[in-house]
Amino acid sequence: MATFQLELVSPEKLLLSRPVDMAVLPAAEGEMGVLPGHAPMIVALRGGTITVTENGQVTDRLFVAGGFAEITPERCTVLADEATPVASLSRATAEARIREAEAAYTAATTEPEEKREAAMARLLSARAMLQAAEAA
Amino acid sequence: MPSLKDLRGRINSVKSTRKITQAMKMVAAAKLRRAQSQAEQARPYAERMERMLASLGASVAGSPDAPKLLVGTGQDKVHLLVVITADRGLAGPFNTNVGRFARARIRALEAEGKTVKVLSVGRKGAAYLKREFPRHIVGEISFMGKKRIGFEDAQEVADRITAMLEAGEFDACSLIYNRFQSVITQIATEQRLIPAPLPEAKSEAANGAQALYEYEPAEEQILATLLPRNLAIQVYRALLENNAGFYGSQMNAMDNATRNAGEMINKLTLNYNRTRQANITKELIEIISGAEAV
Numbered sequence: 137m138a139t140f141q142l143e144l145v146s147p148e149k150l151l152l153s154r155p156v157d158m159a160v161l162p163a164a165e166g167e168m169g170v171l172p173g174h175a176p177m178i179v180a181l182r183g184g185t186i187t188v189t190e191n192g193q194v195t196d197r198l199f200v201a202g203g204f205a206e207i208t209p210e211r212c213t214v215l216a217d218e219a220t221p222v223a224s225l226s227r228a229t230a231e232a233r234i235r236e237a238e239a240a241y242t243a244a245t246t247e248p249e250e251k252r253e254a255a256m257a258r259l260l261s262a263r264a265m266l267q268a269a270e271a272a
Numbered sequence: 273m274p275s276l277k278d279l280r281g282r283i284n285s286v287k288s289t290r291k292i293t294q295a296m297k298m299v300a301a302a303k304l305r306r307a308q309s310q311a312e313q314a315r316p317y318a319e320r321m322e323r324m325l326a327s328l329g330a331s332v333a334g335s336p337d338a339p340k341l342l343v344g345t346g347q348d349k350v351h352l353l354v355v356i357t358a359d360r361g362l363a364g365p366f367n368t369n370v371g372r373f374a375r376a377r378i379r380a381l382e383a384e385g386k387t388v389k390v391l392s393v394g395r396k397g398a399a400y401l402k403r404e405f406p407r408h409i410v411g412e413i414s415f416m417g418k419k420r421i422g423f424e425d426a427q428e429v430a431d432r433i434t435a436m437l438e439a440g441e442f443d444a445c446s447l448i449y450n451r452f453q454s455v456i457t458q459i460a461t462e463q464r465l466i467p468a469p470l471p472e473a474k475s476e477a478a479n480g481a482q483a484l485y486e487y488e489p490a491e492e493q494i495l496a497t498l499l500p501r502n503l504a505i506q507v508y509r510a511l512l513e514n515n516a517g518f519y520g521s522q523m524n525a526m527d528n529a530t531r532n533a534g535e536m537i538n539k540l541t542l543n544y545n546r547t548r549q550a551n552i553t554k555e556l557i558e559i560i561s562g563a564e565a566v
Contacts, residue, residue, distance in 0.1 A: 145320060147423040147508060149313035165488055177486045178324060180494050204498060206324050206485075213320050217501075 138172040142188065143213045144198065151219050158189040159212060161205055170212050177207040183261025185222060185268050197222040199268045201261045222268050230266035237262045279544040283537060290533035297526035304519035311512040318505050325502055327485055328495055341499040344467035345443045350387045352442035353377060356449035356510050357397030358518040359416045364525035366450060366458065366518055371400035373460035374448050378405060389442055393429055421515055426508030434500055437466065449510040450517040456524055458517035465506060
């Protein structure tokens, strides 16, 4: 089966770089499956899980807290704000993060639109983290 | 002529100095390795970010409502210099180099009639510049007591810069830091942040195929999140290079200090032995001449 190069980088290191069959990305406007030969795209990501498929099996699930992805026919580069394998997520951290984000959102109600949206995005990302942690 | 006791005391004190500098050299060498590998690990992200920005920036830069982070405020009056230095000293000319470079830049910009503001990152730079430009410094950030520099720290600096830009406090911004060239050479450099220099946007567009990206959501929206991120990445990179450079420089400085201490010990030991022999000879002469007189 055809493969493409998937690269997952966070600001602090290169997490993954290998040929895969398919990757499902949590794009800002809905989940997005990437197969080899995908049209060139740049997408924003929200908080969610990246699922990596090799030889018809899911081999890796990683949580990203947001970021970007650059897709070309031969390659898919994910620039994650923060990435952790789903297996090593913990509920406690996720819950703490939700509380923090909720507080930030309440504090931001009087702020301009953009700030509120950023706070909302953080809250959603934290909730996605909890979901991923529970599913693991 | 110092007495034997004085000489012994000095030799001992230089010896303990040498022990300290030697230990500091080892510590710096170990930390340097870690700092270097951290800098290397950060590189892939920065590279890819640059590539993405090149294709995005090219398509948006021309439009009149391009984000401020990309094109600046359109004026060129107030410059913000972000000066990055280490928090600690004992690293040879490391901090002074950046300080001197920053001073020259401030003077040059002022000679052009521009207002200069300084945001200092790291304790040493602040101390250096405060003496001469107390009114230019608008903020100080220090990571004293942190074990390692994380991306959040860079984010903090970047957020500060963004907030200042939004408040209209400056028109252009550059970073001044020590670029890590090798363990023995660090070069003080200036890097432009705002307006953002577009990396090889033209050559990419000339390739044709590269420029045909689809965007989801729209370009402007992606750019609005990508640009602050890019700023943080640039700061992060500078912080890491600064960090690696600092340990390199410190290792060198401590190596020199250890060598100098060794030389000093040799000289003092020679001096000590000579004095001791002179004393013995003197005593012998006294005894002999005393015996002869009897």
